[in-house]
Amino acid sequence: MIQLVKGTKDIFAAEVNAWQEIEKKMRDICQTFGIGEIRTPIIEFTELFVRGVGETTDIVQKEMYTFTDDGDRSLTLRPEGTAGVARAYIEHGMHNQAQPTKLYYISPTFRCENTQAGRQRQFHQFGVEMLGSYSPAQDAEAISVAAALLEEMGIEGVELRMNSLGCPECRSRYNKTLREFIGQNLDKLCPTCKERFDKNPLRVLDCKEEHCKGIIENAPSVLECLDGECREHFQKVQDILTQMGIAFTIDPKIVRGLDYYTRTVFEFVSDGLTVCGGGRYDNLIEECGGKPTGAVGFGLGIERLVMILEKQKGEISETSARDVFVGSMGEKGFLKAQGLTLGLRKAGISADCDTVERSVKAQMKYANKIGAKYSLVIGDSELENGTVELKEMETGEKTTVVIAELPFVLAEKCR
RNA sequence: GUGGGUAUGGCGCAGGUGGUUAGCGCGCCAGAUUGUGGCUCUGGAGGCCGUGGGUUCGAGUCCCACUAUCCACCCCA
Numbered sequence: 001m002i003q004l005v006k007g008t009k010d011i012f013a014a015e016v017n018a019w020q021e022i023e024k025k026m027r028d029i030c031q032t033f034g035i036g037e038i039r040t041p042i043i044e045f046t047e048l049f050v051r052g053v054g055e056t057t058d059i060v061q062k063e064m065y066t067f068t069d070d071g072d073r074s075l076t077l078r079p080e081g082t083a084g085v086a087r088a089y090i091e092h093g094m095h096n097q098a099q100p101t102k103l104y105y106i107s108p109t110f111r112c113e114n115t116q117a118g119r120q121r122q123f124h125q126f127g128v129e130m131l132g133s134y135s136p137a138q139d140a141e142a143i144s145v146a147a148a149l150l151e152e153m154g155i156e157g158v159e160l161r162m163n164s165l166g167c168p169e170c171r172s173r174y175n176k177t178l179r180e181f182i183g184q185n186l187d188k189l190c191p192t193c194k195e196r197f198d199k200n201p202l203r204v205l206d207c208k209e210e211h212c213k214g215i216i217e218n219a220p221s222v223l224e225c226l227d228g229e230c231r232e233h234f235q236k237v238q239d240i241l242t243q244m245g246i247a248f249t250i251d252p253k254i255v256r257g258l259d260y261y262t263r264t265v266f267e268f269v270s271d272g273l274t275v276c277g278g279g280r281y282d283n284l285i286e287e288c289g290g291k292p293t294g295a296v297g298f299g300l301g302i303e304r305l306v307m308i309l310e311k312q313k314g315e316i317s318e319t320s321a322r323d324v325f326v327g328s329m330g331e332k333g334f335l336k337a338q339g340l341t342l343g344l345r346k347a348g349i350s351a352d353c354d355t356v357e358r359s360v361k362a363q364m365k366y367a368n369k370i371g372a373k374y375s376l377v378i379g380d381s382e383l384e385n386g387t388v389e390l391k392e393m394e395t396g397e398k399t400t401v402v403i404a405e406l407p408f409v410l411a412e413k414c415r
Numbered sequence: 416g417u418g419g420g421u422a423u424g425g426c427g428c429a430g431g432u433g434g435u436u437a438g439c440g441c442g443c444c445a446g447a448u449u450g451u452g453g454c455u456c457u458g459g460a461g462g463c464c465g466u467g468g469g470u471u472c473g474a475g476u477c478c479c480a481c482u483a484u485c486c487a488c489c490c491c492a
C-alpha cells in the first residue's frame with residue numbers, strides 16, 4: 001500500500017470546516033486592516049531562500065525541499081512565506097504603489113525536518129507582511145493584527161513576548177559582547193552550548209539546562225547594547241502597543257531563527273508552543289535586490305492554531321446534515337427520485353437519494369445516518385396520485401405534499 | 416541529525432513464559448413475514464498481525480534491520 005508521506009496529513013470534512021472558519025476570520029480581519037491577499041508560487045529559485053532566510057540558518061542548511069528541474073535550475077518548495085513576498089514586491093515594483101504595502105497569505109509551506117507535536121513537513125502558514133515603512137508604528141500595527149486574530153479565535157492564555165535585536169551594527173556589537181561573556185564561562189556550560197558558542201552565540205541564551213540558565217542570567221542583554229536609535233524605536237513600539245491596549249512582556253532571550261530579522265522580534269506563545277512569530281526585517285528587500293525598504297511581518301501556523309483550539313474547546317464535530325432524503329420504491333420510483341432530487345438541489349435544498357438500489361428499509365437507515373431532517377418515499381402509488389408523505393425524521397410526523405410543490409414546501413421548512 | 420515509546424481488519428483495542436482455522440467493541444453490509452429510520456436480536460463481509468531478513472519442527476508472540484507514527488532534544492509555525 002502506498003501511504004502518506006512523512007509529516008503530511010489528510011484533512012477531512014469536520015476539520016476542513018474548522019479550517020474554513022479560521023481562514024474566514026483571517027480574511028475578514030485582514031480586510032478591516034486594509035491588508036490584501038497575495039498568492040505567490042510554492043516553488044521559487046533556491047537562491048531566494050538562501051539569500052533571504054540566510055545561508056547559516058537551519059532552515060536553509062538542512063530543512064529545504066530542493067530539487068533540480070529539467071533546465072538544471074535549483075528550485076525549492078517554500079520553507080516560509082516572507083521571501084516570496086519580498087521577491088514579488090521587488091519584481092512588480094510595488095514600492096510605486098501607495099506605501100506601505102500590506103499583504104497577507106494563507107499557503108502550504110514545507111520543511112524537511114523531524115516531526116513532533118505541532119510540527120509537520122507540510123504545514124500551512126498564514127502570514128502578514130507590511131512593506132515600506134521604518135516607523136515603529138508599523139511594527140505595532142503588524143503585532144496588532146496578530147493580536148486581534150488570536151483574540152477573535154478565542155484562544156486563551158496566549159502571551160506576547162518581544163525583544164529587539166537592533167540594527168546590524170548593534171547586533172554585531174552584542175554578538176561580540178556576548179561572545180566574550182560566554183567565552184569566559186565556556187568550561188562551565190553544557191556541550192550543546194559549547195557548540196552554539198561557535199555557531200550562533202545568541203542561542204545559548206535559551207538553553208534549558210538549569211546549570212546553563214544560572215550562568216546565562218548574568219549575561220549581558222541585547223537591550224543594553226542597542227544604540228540610541230534602536231533603543232528609541234523599540235521604546236516607541238512599546239508605547240504604541242500600550243496605547244493600543246495590547247499587553248506584552250519583554251524577553252531579551254528571544255532570538256529568532258531567521259537571519260533577516262532586525263530590531264523588533266516577537267512571538268505569541270501558548271502552552272509553550274509558538275503559535276505566531278515575526279519581526280522587522282529592514283534589510284531583506286535590499287538583500288533580495290530591491291531598494292532599501294523597511295518592513296515587518298509575522299507568520300502563524302494554522303495546524304498549531306487548530307491544535308490549540310481543539311485542546312481548549314474539544315474535538316471538532318462534523319455537521320453535514322442533509323435537508324431531505326428522497327427514498328424510492330420500484331423502477332419508476334427510482335427513476336423519478338433521481339430527477340426529483342436534482343430539482344430540489346437546484347432549488348438550494350440539500351437533498352440526497354438512493355443510488356445504490358437498496359431496500360426501502362436500508363434507505364431509511366441511510367437517511368438516518370446522514371442526518372436528514374426530512375424523508376419521503378416515492379413509488380407507484382405516489383406517482384399515480386402525485387403526492388408524497390413527507391416525514392419529519394425527529395418526530396416521525398408525516399404530512400401529505402403534492403410532488404410538484406416539494407421544492408417550495410421544503411424551502412419553507414428548511415429555511 | 417540524536418534519544419525513548421508504539422506498529423494486529425475502517426477506527427479503538429485483547430492476544431502470560433512461541434504451538435492447530437488470530438479475537439473483542441464500534442463501524443460497515445444484509446435479514447427479523449412482504450413499501451420506511453433511530454432500540455434490540457440474528458447473520459455476513461473485511462486482517463498474508465508495518466516491511467524485509469533471522470532463530471526454530473513451528474512466530475502476531477524471540478533477535479536484527481528498515482520504514483512509519485507519537486513524544487522529547489536541536490530548531491521552528
